[in-house]
Amino acid sequence: MLTCKEVTHLLSEGQDRKLTVAERVRLEMHFLVCEGCGNFRKQMDFLRAACRRYVGERSRDDDRND
Amino acid sequence: MNDCFAPEALEALRRDMLRFASLQLRDDAAAEDAVQEALAAALDGKRKFEGRAALKTWVFAILRNKIVDAIRQRSRSVNVSSLSAEEEAMDETFDSLFKPNAHWNPGKGPKAWGDPEAALGQEQFWAVFEACLKYLPANTARVFMMREFLEFDTDEVCAELKISSSNCHVILHRARNGLRRCLEQNWFAAGASSC
Structure with a gap:
């Protein structure tokens, strides 16, 4: 069983490389019993979305005003 | 079409670019240089822009490259692996x-x-x-x-x-x-x- 700390590292790496099937299975098993890590996963995905949007907003926010 | 090159519009654009560059370079002088170079390159390009949004997208694409150049130059002198x-x-x-x-x-x-x-x-x-x-x-x-x-x-x-x-x-x-x-x-x- 992965520890929560290990899960946070794997989830961060999951933003940078494709996780192996074995890693993903171990993560899913962990999420079944750990709400905190499930939240952490959603937060990592949200951070990525926010960064994409931030860069996009900087270059496109005039669309709203025109 | 000309109004995207109006002084107020360019000034607003320059401010946004400066915020973006400063955030990444953490060095106001270097950020200012990157922004000036990107603006100059964009305006020299004599491209036709379909309004302000297109100009902004184009200028930010150039700015990203300038930021990358600045990071490359400095990565020789900055030791990223040492922990503060x-x-x-x-x-x-x-x-x-x-x-x-x-x-x-x-x-x-x-x-x-x-x-x-x-x-x-x-x-x-x-x-x-x-x-x-x-x-x-x-x-x-x-x-x-x-x-x-x-x-x-x-x-x-x-x-x-x-x-x-x-x-x-x-x-x-x-x-x-x-x-x-x-x-x-x-x-x-x-x-x-x-x-």
Whole structure:
């Protein structure tokens, strides 16, 4: 069983490389019993979305005003 | 069509570019240089723009390249792998979230953020987001922004900054967790917790 700390590292790496099937299975098993890590996963995905949007907003926010 | 080159429009554009460049370079003079060069290159291009939005997208694309150049020049003199006191403090804070068995301490686990996408439409959220980015230590922020804003692969980030890939992962993890905590404390305050 992965520890929560290990899960946070794997989830961060999951933003940078494709996780192996074995890693993903171990993560899913962990999420079944750990709400905190499930939240952490959603937060990592949200951070990525926010960064994409931030860069996009900087270059496109005039669309709203025109 | 000419009004996208009007002085007020250019000034507003220049301000946005400067914010973006300063956030990443953490050096006002270098940010100013990158912005001037990007604006000059864009306006020299004699391209036709379908209004201000197209000009802005084009100029920001050039600005990204200028920021990358500036980072490359400086990566020779900056040692990204040395840990500052701020970074050590971030690691200690992170470790304090866990019990000795490396599971979340009761009450310290990541909270549910409800519907975070709703925040993306709110101007106030972006002010907090920028403040949290500024709050990251310089080297941590540099690696994170190369990855997330300039969209380098992790391998490219490591190569540019001459750090090992495991160190790259450690730094990105530190940055993401720092941002996550900062946003949780300053924006997504409420919610249920933990393991």
